[in-house]
Amino acid sequence: MDSSIEREHEAISIGVLTSGGDAPGMNAAVRAVVRSALNRGAKVFAIREGYQGMVDGGDAIRPMKWRDTAGILQRGGTIIGTARCPAFRERAGRLSAAQNLLVHGIDRIVVIGGDGSLTGADTFRREWPGLLDELVAGGRIPRALADAHPQLGIVGLVGSIDNDFCGTDMTIGADTALHRIIEAIDAISSTAASHQRTFIIEVMGRNCGYLALAGAIAGGADWVLLPEIPPQDGWEDQMCALLRAGRAAGRRDSIVVVAEGARDRAGRPITSEAVQHILEEQLNVEVRVTILGHVQRGGAPSAYDRWMSSLLGVEAVELLLGTSPSSEPCLIGIQNNRIVRAPLMHCVAETRAVPQAVAAGNFERVMQLRGADFAELHEVFEAMARALPDQGSRGGRRIAVMHGGAPAPGMNTAVRAVVRLALEHGHDVHAVRNGFIGLAAGNIEPFNWGSVDGWGPQGGALLGTNRHLPTADEIALCAGQMQAHAIDGLIVIGGWSGYVAADTLRAARVLHPELDIPIVCLPVSIDNNLPGSDFSVGADTALNAIVRVIDMIKQSAIASQHRAFVVEVMGHYCGYLAVMAGLASGAEHIYTHEQGICMADLQRDLARMIESFEKGNRLSLMVRNEAANKLYTTPFMCAMFEEEGGAHFDVRNTVLGHMQQGGDPSPEDRVRATQLAARAVGFFGEQFAYGRRDAVMIGHQHGDVVMTPLKNFYDLGDMTFDRPKEQWWMSLLKVAELLEHAR
Numbered sequence: 001m002d003s004s005i006e007r008e009h010e011a012i013s014i015g016v017l018t019s020g021g022d023a024p025g026m027n028a029a030v031r032a033v034v035r036s037a038l039n040r041g042a043k044v045f046a047i048r049e050g051y052q053g054m055v056d057g058g059d060a061i062r063p064m065k066w067r068d069t070a071g072i073l074q075r076g077g078t079i080i081g082t083a084r085c086p087a088f089r090e091r092a093g094r095l096s097a098a099q100n101l102l103v104h105g106i107d108r109i110v111v112i113g114g115d116g117s118l119t120g121a122d123t124f125r126r127e128w129p130g131l132l133d134e135l136v137a138g139g140r141i142p143r144a145l146a147d148a149h150p151q152l153g154i155v156g157l158v159g160s161i162d163n164d165f166c167g168t169d170m171t172i173g174a175d176t177a178l179h180r181i182i183e184a185i186d187a188i189s190s191t192a193a194s195h196q197r198t199f200i201i202e203v204m205g206r207n208c209g210y211l212a213l214a215g216a217i218a219g220g221a222d223w224v225l226l227p228e229i230p231p232q233d234g235w236e237d238q239m240c241a242l243l244r245a246g247r248a249a250g251r252r253d254s255i256v257v258v259a260e261g262a263r264d265r266a267g268r269p270i271t272s273e274a275v276q277h278i279l280e281e282q283l284n285v286e287v288r289v290t291i292l293g294h295v296q297r298g299g300a301p302s303a304y305d306r307w308m309s310s311l312l313g314v315e316a317v318e319l320l321l322g323t324s325p326s327s328e329p330c331l332i333g334i335q336n337n338r339i340v341r342a343p344l345m346h347c348v349a350e351t352r353a354v355p356q357a358v359a360a361g362n363f364e365r366v367m368q369l370r371g372a373d374f375a376e377l378h379e380v381f382e383a384m385a386r387a388l389p390d391q392g393s394r395g396g397r398r399i400a401v402m403h404g405g406a407p408a409p410g411m412n413t414a415v416r417a418v419v420r421l422a423l424e425h426g427h428d429v430h431a432v433r434n435g436f437i438g439l440a441a442g443n444i445e446p447f448n449w450g451s452v453d454g455w456g457p458q459g460g461a462l463l464g465t466n467r468h469l470p471t472a473d474e475i476a477l478c479a480g481q482m483q484a485h486a487i488d489g490l491i492v493i494g495g496w497s498g499y500v501a502a503d504t505l506r507a508a509r510v511l512h513p514e515l516d517i518p519i520v521c522l523p524v525s526i527d528n529n530l531p532g533s534d535f536s537v538g539a540d541t542a543l544n545a546i547v548r549v550i551d552m553i554k555q556s557a558i559a560s561q562h563r564a565f566v567v568e569v570m571g572h573y574c575g576y577l578a579v580m581a582g583l584a585s586g587a588e589h590i591y592t593h594e595q596g597i598c599m600a601d602l603q604r605d606l607a608r609m610i611e612s613f614e615k616g617n618r619l620s621l622m623v624r625n626e627a628a629n630k631l632y633t634t635p636f637m638c639a640m641f642e643e644e645g646g647a648h649f650d651v652r653n654t655v656l657g658h659m660q661q662g663g664d665p666s667p668e669d670r671v672r673a674t675q676l677a678a679r680a681v682g683f684f685g686e687q688f689a690y691g692r693r694d695a696v697m698i699g700h701q702h703g704d705v706v707m708t709p710l711k712n713f714y715d716l717g718d719m720t721f722d723r724p725k726e727q728w729w730m731s732l733l734k735v736a737e738l739l740e741h742a743r
């Protein structure tokens, strides 16, 4: 860094506070703010218990050092405390707050909270010059101090489990809350299925139905009730008819998800008790209500809430140090998978307009404010709910669904969604077992609604999958089977070799006209190595599994003195899991094949480790991709660090292995799988209608679902190392580096 900039930053003091309701991931954001501010040469202070600490001053505003944020990434809640502070709502309270900040020269603050906290911050910023004049006039601060800090800089990050904020696609804590909800729905589904019971699950969300909607999709619920989209009149009968039909088709459990703020078209609340009453009356069954309450707020943050909140915190500091404090206050959020800056008060105003529009019954405006993604999620849920068991082929076409590539969590979720949505569109579905080996051998059978009952939350691949690539003879056999089973469209749900095999069929169309049909490849791979998609289904589950194990490894180290861990993660040659797991778990060193490993790196890292242990650090964590270097293997690295580290520390190696491919899919992976399946089925409909035969890879790119021609696979992919040529996450290595190494 330019030393003049560094000197300039030395004079800057930043305050960080968490305010309003706590949310998992707030600690990751605080850590990122503290560490990036220190790395940029600024001073940074934690303001404890939200605005209360600012009003109280004294010990509640504490300078933060690097190590003060060690070991907090994996902790729920907020280590700097949060509170509601009525005093800050009054000018007198804000006057004291201004004085207390100036004691430390703080004139830039990062507020992590909800709309109330961010509104308070904006009021404070606007009043700042007047507050300072008043403090000077009252003799509480010298004029020179006021003149040195004429403006207050504000950056807001949204901490809210509800995901209720306009201007950011996700709020800090929402993904973790969804994890808690899905854990509960899965647990309740299994007991409900054993007793053939009907359950109502009430989730948080007074004005925002995101948790209920995403929870209902991911949990495979039958019905959902939201604040933003009141059900049509007569919904009670529709709901009961749907549940009855599910039971008649052999479904053993029924789940209705109710957002706490659900209401009808007249604005009257729809309570869980009311829904229970309706179901018991009409269906004559026992109905249990579970209100999830505060469990949704608690627990360790998900991998996403750790890495996303870290990126937000880094960007907040970039903004505060890059602009003069007089600039308009900004919200740092995430839009279309990119960190963005948005005008704070515009976002607050839009957020507040939602409940007003709901109260006024202006639901069109509500959906406008919620955005296209929310509307699409709702459509996906509705389509899944409409997919009734008795819907067979209604003159549609026949779609074959199969896997290819390594198993990954979310494969079953995607198959379930394809089957039910294709049936709902009037098509019929054949399932191919055992990948392309099964296709060549004719291991194909018709699937109905009940064939995939209970598949949504299950990990693994019930249809069977493998990495087999069909030979020329097998391609001819596949073509024969396509003809024999009258297949009109093919969807391959899987990973790299599934894509290669699907493209082989596409390329063989000239020889085998039976293969001249629409083909969709839907990305499911823990490696996240598929071109045409920023995220593949399965990668989020694997990342969460890795991060949970690393949490345990870290805890085991509490008993020992100085210990270094090398954790080896999967990914083949693709560094996604290593980079993201390293970022989400606070690894000091991340090794990828893309960057390679050389002896100089290992020596530098060894020296850094020795230095950090000498400074009092007790644990060092390294995350290494399994193929980072062929010769400098994990055992080699451990042996080298152990020998060269001498008495400074000992080293343990953990190779995580196949647990990363297992596990029930995360909420994010379930929602993504269902959304992509819905788009894929829509694509087939268009292809059949217009007589087209395109072969595509479907995937999320910058937040949108995009179809990329399958023939581009070879241009977009690095064929030597089975990974995309463009890897958006590689740039995050420098963020991980920034957060791990004090300058």
Ligand code: ADP
Pocket: 019, 020, 021, 051, 083, 084, 085, 086, 087, 088, 089, 090, 113, 114, 115, 116, 117, 118, 119, 120, 121, 123
């Ligand atoms: P959230 O930030 O989660 O919406 P609250 O609305 O309770 O939570 O706000 C948290 C704190 O922010 C309040 O206790 C108060 O100190 C401060 N605050 C909220 N609204 C305002 C306001 N309009 N003016 C000043 N301070 C406010």
